[in-house]
Amino acid sequence: MHIVLEAAGDGGVRATGLDESDEPRFTEEFPRGRLPEWVAAHADGPRWVWDDTARWYPRLLDAGVRVERCTDLRLCHAVLRRALATARSRLATAEPNGWDRLETQGPDDGGLFRIGDETAQLDAVAEFRLQREAVAQADGGRLGLLLAAESAGALIAAELTFAGVPWRADVHDRILTGMLGPRPAPGMRPARLAELLGELRERFGSPDLNPDSPPELLRGLRRAGISVSSTRSWELKRVEHPGIPALLEYKKLSRLASANGWQWLDSWVRDGRFTPVYVPGGVVTGRWASNGGGALQLPAQVRDAVRADDGWKLIVADAAQLEPRVLAGLSGDLAMARAAQGADLYSGMVESGAVQTREQAKYGMLGAMYGGTRGESGRMVPRLGKAYPRALGLVEAAARAGERGESVSSLLGRSSPRPGTTWPALGDVDDQAEADERERRARSDNRAWGRFTRNFVVQSTAAEWALCWMAALRNRLWTLGSGTLRERPHLAFFLHDEVLVHSPAGLADEVAEHVRQTAAEAGRLLFGAFPIEFPVTVSVVDSYADAK
DNA sequence: GACCACCGCGCG
DNA sequence: AAAGCGCGCGGTGGTC
Structure with missing residues (x-):
């Protein structure tokens, strides 16, 4: 059973129930204030269909209503418009329409039903039927599963924001004070930074050197006789000069102060929770992006501020070597799958004799998946190609396809x-040097695009695995404990291949077991009987900083 | 003052 | 130790 929810006139909601053949069975209109109770009354688990989860679901969550499953038409539309498997469908061949321009909105910007003229005209029932038709006709891929996973991700993203990351502002402040000195007056430099600034100005003999400006810093360093091509830390680390340690520490600490300092704390932490906004499907590969607060870049330095509530625990789970394992499954490479049978894929590669050291295996695999050509990484790729021809062949083929300007696809x-x-048209260049330069640029652009498509097949399939993992885990967590979402074990953070569950302490071990089981379940869902394992490292801790 | 490109660096 | 992929964000310094 599907129930399509749409904005109706006068701030109302129209609900259309569809049967197994997607034929309308009922239509009902009611005021939007009644939406939570109306949805809650349909507890038999229909799949809710709506334009944008970020616009509908937060209000339901606020009212204490959780839904089991949904179809997020905006996200699914984006997938189907681009998918090779549906390229000939009516949906994909139509001119771009409102669904292509529909931008996700939170419930706060524009309100649930004041969503602009264009959006108000979108017909969700018609769009849903077009999508179903496209999926039914698809000549490849497993798009039904992908759309379900994508939509489950949208529910999870809203629930993650609703729950928030448990955050101890007092601990964060202690970390900052320990590293930077006490909180300075607005606009002032923290004491430790001021001290370092004085020191490095003295050591570089440059009393007004400004390390916050890369061009100025570069000029200052050159005046001091240091020849570097940039002011990047890794380049400065190679320089022997008495001022360098202070400069590196200054850069490190000023980064902490500006990105995750007291200002950040004021802006993003309220009532003991950091509540980032996640953007499912925000990355071309299907990974999530985030909006504000830098949720996906929380530095290790401040993770100790992530603390379970009293009587609760954090279950921190990280999928080990997810991308190479995904590549083994995607390519059906049995030799690589065998190397992956222990807890550590890279050691398994060494034991099988493919390479000599774990480091070689690790950097070689990175090179294979990212298109590395230089250094240790580039040297190892051909060797891995001999040991794992199917896996390496798959990423090579993806790179060649990209260089030819073709699309590539994930498993689903x-x-x-x-x-x-x-x-550029060849004819409009008469200068030979100019033509050569363009030619060189074009080749370089082609290779860059090949590295993108090479990585795309792995990163996007890994993102699918992660969505399936989380969706299964979300369902299991709901069956533990009782009460509202925040009273039961619930997902609290997600970072590409890592999840954090906040759980009453008494259920933590049970949660940990579900985390492992659902990882295996996600592997079977994507790769069937193919023998590739997805071990996760699970820690039950009070502080995120204590994980693994 | 608003906007934008670039740099540098945090995360996976 | 960095390189090859994907991001977001704060700061600077340019343009309009």
């Missing part, structure tokens, strides 16, 4: 965008 059928078509 998410397809990459086509490269931008900025080919």
Whole structure:
């Protein structure tokens, strides 16, 4: 059973129930204030269909209503418009319409039903039927599963924001004070930074050196006789000069102060929770992005501020070597799957004799998946190609396809965008040097796009695995404990291949077991009987900083 | 003052 | 130790 929810006139909601053949069985209109109770009354688990989860679900959550499953038409539309498997469908061949321009909105910007003229005209029932038709006709991929996973991700994202990351502002402040000195007056430099500034100005003999400005800093360093091409830390680390340690520490600490300092704390932490906004499908590969607060870049330095509530625990779970394992499954490479049978894939590669050291295995795999050509990484790729021809062959083929300007697809059928078509006409260049330069640029752009498509097949399939893992885990967590979402064990944070569950202490071990089981379940869902394992490292802790 | 490109660096 | 992929964000310094 599907129930489509749409905005109706006068701030009302129209609900259309569809049967197994997607034929309307009922239509009902009611005021939007009644939405939570109306949804709650349909507890038999229909799949709710709506334009944008971020616009509908937060209000339901606020009213204490959780839904089991949904179809997020905006996200699904984006997948189907681009997927190779649905390229010939009516949905994909139509001119771009409102669904392509529909931007996700939170419940706060524009309100649930004041969503602009264009959006108000979108017909969710018609769009839903077009999507179903496209999926039914698809000649490849497993798009039904992908759309379900994508939509489950949208529910999870809203629930993560609703729950928030448990955050101890007092601990965060203690960390900052320990590293930077006490909180300075607004606009003032923290004491430790002021001290370092004085020191490095003295050591570089440059009383007004400004390390906050890369161009100025570069000039200052050159005046001091240091020849570097940039002011990046890794380049400065190679320089022997008495001022360098102070400069590096200054850069490190000023980064902490500006990105995750007291200002950040004031802006993003309220009532013991950090509540980031996640953007499911925000990355071309299907990974999530985030909006504000830098949720996906929380530095290790401040993770100790993430603390379970009293009587609760954090269950921190990290999928070990997710991308290479995904590549083994995607390519059906039995030799690589065998190397992955222990807890550590890279050691398994060494034991099988493919390479000599764990480091070689690790950097070689990175090179294979990212398109590395230089250094240790580039040297190892051919060796891995001999040991794992199927796996390496798959990423090579993806790179060649990208260089030819073709799309590539994930396991479930998410397809990459086509490269931008900025080919200059050959005829309009009469200068040979100019023509050569363009030729060189074009080749370099092609190779860069090949590295993108090479990585796309792995990163996007890994994102699918992670969605399946989380969706299964979300369902299990709901069956533990009782009460509202925040009273039961619930997902509190997600970072590509890592999840954090906040749980009453008494249920923590049970949660840990479910985390492991659902990881295995996600592997079977994607790769069937193919023998590739997805071990997760699970820690039950009070502080995020104590994980693993 | 608003906007934008670039740098540098945090995360996976 | 960095390189090859994907991001977001704060600061600077340029343009309009």
